[in-house]
Amino acid sequence: MDAVILGAGMHPWGKWGRDFTEYGVRAAKDALAEAGIAWTDVQFVVGADTIRNGYPGLVAGSTFAQALGWTGARIASCYAACASGAQALDIARTRIMAGLCDVALVVGADAAPKGFFKPVGGPGDPDWLRFKLLGASNPVYFALYARRRMELYGTTQDDLAAVKVKNALAGSLNPNARYRKAVTAEEVLASPMVADPLRLMDICATSDGGAAIVLASRDYARRLGARDPVRLAAISTVTPTFPNTVLELPNFATDSAAAVPPPARPFRSAIAHAAYEEAGIGPEDVSLAEVYDLSTALELDWIEDIGLCGPGEADKLLRTGQTALGGRIPVNVSGGLASFGEAIPAQAIAQLCELTWQLRGAAGARQVEHARIGLAVNQGLFGHGSAVITTR
Known part of the structure; x- marks a missing residue:
């Protein structure tokens, strides 16, 4: 049914x-x-x-x-x-x-x-340990991913700024977005540095x-x-696989008896591909995607993780306008978290609202032409991943 x-x-x-x-x-x-x-x-x-x-x-x-x-x-x-x-x-x-x-x-x-979000629990909370012992608040965590991307694939700060420019333009067309103003790359690059290489306008707000x-x-x-x-065609809520996620912190199982064969894909990739399998489609069938852009760099990572292109190729899609509204595979036409900020329990539902309106042809000025299949993905703390696929 x-x-x-x-x-x-x-x-x-x-x-x-x-x-x-x-x-x-x-x-x-x-x-x-x-x-x-x-x-x-x-x-x-x-x-x-x-x-x-x-x-x-x-x-x-x-x-x-x-x-x-x-x-x-x-x-x-x-x-x-x-x-x-x-x-x-x-x-x-x-x-x-x-x-x-x-x-x-x-x-x-x-x-x-x-x-920025602060840990809710005390010393037994892995979030608390990350913040207090490592000094790795969320912006620092995002910056580590960004720096890794720059080293591996040659992503530049101009590329990161271009993600914000793209999403801010889409958000300016969305009456539900918090930030409804287009920005320039110069404005992004002039915003204060928060955690190198991420500037204030590279990171989503709390809302x-x-x-x-x-x-x-x-x-x-x-x-x-x-x-x-x-049609709500698929929902994936997969968890990480043991060999890829071994954290020597309280409340994390690291017993070798629980180990399973190494995963075929990294965690974020597995989240989306489990949904593809359930829906009986592939990334080549997707009309538009809403991805979890906690930072501008993470959007680029997600584009690759969900299979819209190969590793290191998201920058090219961005530079050639393929992920923008009107491009071959628009990403975050709602404006994304860049335009909304985080309202944690509402985020994945808001992504589905956008996919619904897009597939109905009811998204107004940000409408993606001929939208038939939508994908939304995000990742939560403690090994929670999710992907949602909608179809017409």
């Missing part, structure tokens, strides 16, 4: 200073309105959790259900760091495909702190925002009169 997308909704990203629940409820109501159904029609609600917003954030399914009004719907809550939204979608999709419900609502929202999706069985969509709805 297929799961299809009836409605998508978002609360614009920004720094609004309000409770995250407000953002999620706004997104949910917009998604329900687009689907043409009432809140009382929803049988299952999944909330993507946000651990930075107190107990209500840790039981997001219940929080959103209560805010929308108790109806007796079944609920679930899900936390998987930056992949929380994708795993929440997977829970809802699985329940529909199992025939246990006809229509489900998936919601994620966040009210992020100002500045408030919300996103929601209404999923349904194809039979339900047909009864509702929905014509040719967007």
